[in-house]
Amino acid sequence: MTTKLSLASLPAITTAAKPTYSRADLSPGIVHFGVGNFHRAHQAVYLDALFNSGEGHDWAIIGAGTRASDAAMRDALSAQDWLTSVVEQEADSSKAHVTAVMLDYLEPGDSQAVIAALTDPAIRIVSLTITEGGYYIDPASQKFDPTHPDIAYDAANFAAPKTAFGLILAGLVKRREAGIAPFTIMSCDNIPGNGHVTQNAIAGLANLIDPALAEWVHTAVAFPNGMVDRITPATSDREKAILAEQYGIEDAWPVFCENFKQWVLEDHFPSGRPALEKVGVQFVADVAPYEHMKIRILNGGHATIAYPAGLLDIHFVHEAMEHPLVSAFLKKVESEEIIPIVPPVPDTDLNDYFALCEQRFANPKIGDTIRRLALDGSNRQPKFIIPSALDRVSAGDGVMGLALVSALWCRYCYGTTESGAVIEPNDPNWDRLTAQARKARDNPAAWLEMGDIYGALAGDPAFVAAFTHCLTALWANGTTATLEAYLADRL
Structure with a gap:
C-alpha cells in the first residue's frame, strides 16, 4: 500500500521526515531556472532545512x-503540489524526507509570466542549474559566444x-524601469567562476541590444561565485520502485542522492539572502580555490572513470570503483597528474579530499550511472580534463594519463563498446563526435582537429604525441590491455 505524495496526504506519511x-x-x-534533480x-x-528551523x-x-523537456518535470511536480521526496543513501543507511520549498513552477515557454515573476520586488535572488552546456560558452576559449543562434534570437x-x-x-530591465533594485543572480552549476560566466552571458546579450545596458549589468547587478557538490543520479523506475517499496510513497519524480553535500558561496547579495550559513553553507571571500579543487579532482575524476567503464560495459559508478583497473586508473591519474597541480585550499588536505571522493564514488546505494558521467563530454572535457592537461604541458610535466582519458573519450564516441554493443547518442554533438572518432581510428590527429574543444592543447607536441600513442594502443590492444600497460608504466 502506497500513499501518493501531496499536501493533503502528508499527514498519512510516517516513513519519511516531513x-x-x-x-x-x-x-x-x-526564481530558479532549471528545476532538475540536482537543484531539488x-x-x-x-x-528546507532553514525553513524547518523557523527562519x-x-x-x-x-x-x-x-x-x-522542462514541461514533464513541471507536470509531475504539479500533480503532487510541488513536493519532492529526497532519499539520502549510504552503504549502511538510507533515509527519506519531503521538501516543500517550491510554491509554483511557471509554464515553460510563457515568457511573459516569467518576466512578470522576475519583476516582482519580492524576488531578490534568481538562481540557475542549467548544466555546464547551458551557458553558451565557446569550448576552446571558455568565453561567452554571442553568435549562438539562441542568443541572436533573444537579441532580435x-x-x-x-x-x-x-x-x-x-x-x-523591467525592474530598472520601475525603480526596483536588481535581484542577485546566483549560478549553481559546475563551471569555474560560475558567477563571472553568468555575468558575461547576460552582459554579452545586453551588449547586442544596447552597450549602455551591458555596462549597467556589469556595475549594478551582483553575480556571486559558488561551488556546489552533491552526487545526484537521474531518476528512473528503479528509484521510484525503491521509494514505493521501502517508504510506501508514490512520487512521480523523487530524488535520490548521497548524504554528503557542500555549498561554498561568495557573500555578495546586495538585495539580501537567506541565512544559509545556519544550515551548513560556507560563505567565503574567494570561492576559486574550492571550485578549482572540486572541478579538477571530483568532476575530473568522474570523467576519468566514465569512458573506460563505459567501454567495458559497466553500468553503475560503484561497479566501476569495484573494477580493479578502473579504480587504479583513477587513483594513478589523480595522484600523479591532477592533484599535484591543484593549488592549496584553506583548511583542506587535497589527498584527503580525493580519498573522500573515492568513497563517495563507491557508494553502492546511490545508483549513479556511468552513462550519466559520460554525458555531454564536448562541454565537460573542456572544463574538467583539458585545463589540467594544459597546466601540465605549460609546466613541462607529463600528460600520459590525461591523454589516455581523452583517448578513451574518443574511443567511446566511436559508438561501440569493447563487446560490440552500440553506445546510444550521449552528447548534444554526438553526430559530429562520432564522425571525428571514426576518422581518428586510423588518424588520431583527426580528433584533435576539434580546435573549439581542445584549443591550444591541440597544437602542443607533447600532448599530441601522448594522445596519438594512447588512441593507437586502444585500437590495437583494447581498453583492458591499455589500462594494464598504463598502470605498469609500460604505455
Whole structure:
C-alpha cells in the first residue's frame, strides 16, 4: 500500500521526515531556472532545512524552465503540489524526507509570466542549474559566444526571449524601469567562476541590444561565485520502485542522492539572502580555490572513470570503483597528474579530499550511472580534463594519463563498446563526435582537429604525441590491455 505524495496526504506519511513549516506561511523570494534533480537535492534541501528551523520563510522558490523537456518535470511536480521526496543513501543507511520549498513552477515557454515573476520586488535572488552546456560558452576559449543562434534570437526578439539569460535580462530591465533594485543572480552549476560566466552571458546579450545596458549589468547587478557538490543520479523506475517499496510513497519524480553535500558561496547579495550559513553553507571571500579543487579532482575524476567503464560495459559508478583497473586508473591519474597541480585550499588536505571522493564514488546505494558521467563530454572535457592537461604541458610535466582519458573519450564516441554493443547518442554533438572518432581510428590527429574543444592543447607536441600513442594502443590492444600497460608504466 502506497500513499501518493501531496499536501493533503502528508499527514498519512510516517516513513519519511516531513516539513515542520506550513506552506501557507511561505512567500517567494527566489526564481530558479532549471528545476532538475540536482537543484531539488541541493539548494532546495538547504532551504528546507532553514525553513524547518523557523527562519527564512520569505525565501521560497518559484520554478522556471526554458526547454520543452522542462514541461514533464513541471507536470509531475504539479500533480503532487510541488513536493519532492529526497532519499539520502549510504552503504549502511538510507533515509527519506519531503521538501516543500517550491510554491509554483511557471509554464515553460510563457515568457511573459516569467518576466512578470522576475519583476516582482519580492524576488531578490534568481538562481540557475542549467548544466555546464547551458551557458553558451565557446569550448576552446571558455568565453561567452554571442553568435549562438539562441542568443541572436533573444537579441532580435527581446520582448519575448526564449533563453534563461534573455528572460533574466528582460526582468532586470523591467525592474530598472520601475525603480526596483536588481535581484542577485546566483549560478549553481559546475563551471569555474560560475558567477563571472553568468555575468558575461547576460552582459554579452545586453551588449547586442544596447552597450549602455551591458555596462549597467556589469556595475549594478551582483553575480556571486559558488561551488556546489552533491552526487545526484537521474531518476528512473528503479528509484521510484525503491521509494514505493521501502517508504510506501508514490512520487512521480523523487530524488535520490548521497548524504554528503557542500555549498561554498561568495557573500555578495546586495538585495539580501537567506541565512544559509545556519544550515551548513560556507560563505567565503574567494570561492576559486574550492571550485578549482572540486572541478579538477571530483568532476575530473568522474570523467576519468566514465569512458573506460563505459567501454567495458559497466553500468553503475560503484561497479566501476569495484573494477580493479578502473579504480587504479583513477587513483594513478589523480595522484600523479591532477592533484599535484591543484593549488592549496584553506583548511583542506587535497589527498584527503580525493580519498573522500573515492568513497563517495563507491557508494553502492546511490545508483549513479556511468552513462550519466559520460554525458555531454564536448562541454565537460573542456572544463574538467583539458585545463589540467594544459597546466601540465605549460609546466613541462607529463600528460600520459590525461591523454589516455581523452583517448578513451574518443574511443567511446566511436559508438561501440569493447563487446560490440552500440553506445546510444550521449552528447548534444554526438553526430559530429562520432564522425571525428571514426576518422581518428586510423588518424588520431583527426580528433584533435576539434580546435573549439581542445584549443591550444591541440597544437602542443607533447600532448599530441601522448594522445596519438594512447588512441593507437586502444585500437590495437583494447581498453583492458591499455589500462594494464598504463598502470605498469609500460604505455
